[in-house]
Amino acid sequence: MRYLKISLFLSIFLFTIPLGLPCPRMPLSGACSLHAYAADVKGSNTQIIEIEKEGESVLGEDTTPAQAKALALNNARRAAIEQAAGAIVHSSTVVYNYQLISDLIKSSARGVIVKEEILSDEIKKEGKQVVYFTKIRAYVKILENREKGELKFLKANLIRYGTSPVGNSATFQENDEIQIRARINKDAYIHIFGIGQNGIVAKIYPNEYFNGELLSAEAEFIFPNEKQRNAGFKLKVSLPKGLSRGVETILIVASKEKKDFMSDKKATEVTVTDLMQELSDTASFLWTEETIGYEVRR
């Protein structure tokens, strides 16, 4: 969609041009229609694309109806953003694994949902499976293609306290104490988020107890460090309620400027889409990210 050339003079949603283009790919079932809007966002010409997408989620043994509903909605959002902004699709997995979140966050440099409407929301039986379907109409803001900056992670690990890191993923037992370690090539501020497999985001650092300090280039960032641990603060992992196994993600963002992401939102309401929207408001060369997947078992 970034090949579309439209003269952009008017404010958002003033006129609509149905383009009638074929859907480039359909990772999830459902109808697809595209409309491009002329828009002026923050003083720069930006396209808003309207897309209808359906997301689905299988109600498995380890999934509650509420989780299936959230997953279906997030899958619809993911499909809409991928189609509009051209994110890389690795699989049609229905849970938010760390690779999927990595792809989604990367796509936030190119497109983000600015408005959405839920068109339908239903549970269907397909053979032996019970599937939750959600259909949305999403308005995806296509951002200018910006070059990535020089900021990059030299290291990002998640470890059980007192052990050494093994690869870019880890397995923990419920209630294990963890530590996050990272190193960046330039001076930057670190932000850490925990993302559940239902796409709900929790801000981990900075927090009400510890402010984000500027981390020097190549210095090791450890959270919580020994001083913070001794002060009475530990980070632990838990399982989603009612499950015996959970796959979760830690997202670490490094930003050149001091930022306060998710400052005005209630912790239980922020989805990965909301976070992407906030990240997309920051020029992509000013931040970089790393995702780490981990599994929690009972």
Next chain:
Amino acid sequence: MTSYFKTHLKNRVQPGISDVFIFYSGHGVPEGNEAYFAPYDLDPGDIKNTGYAVKELYAQLNDIRAKGITVAIDACFSGTSDNGVPIIKSASPVFFEISNPLLKAKNSVVFTSSTAKQISSWYDKKQHGLFTYYFLQGLKGMADINKDGEITAGELEKHILKNVSEQARILRSREQTPEVTGFKDKVLIRYK
């Protein structure tokens, strides 16, 4: 007590400048899962309304934005945790486990004479609470382990833990384990 911490102390603290020190030696009573200070007019039949919740003290102190805070409590059931369980703040699926009730207040440290389930003993011979006696002895210089002329919270913790636990067993045949949480590098007293 409520009025003092909520209004008087708050009004007198200069944010980022004042270093607050609070010492309480007296009765402590449990009610449900909470510990209460027992003022002289406490009604044992209505602890919730006539006592002062330890939790309430911490809530007020977290709010005063002092440069540093030191709290020392010599009272029964004064431990910082409810039945030994730390304060859990959910940020699901990763959660915070917080054992320091004054973590939000910067550079703070909390000393309690016993855990949330223990009795705090009296030291008849010294006319002090056992914890108070060794707390003061440590501050006078006995806790300066590395002899650098400064006593940190961590040094005082070692002095108190060793002596209070030992003397409680000898004098009273009971377990008394003081708890110290917070910034243990905090310098409590300097002799230079």
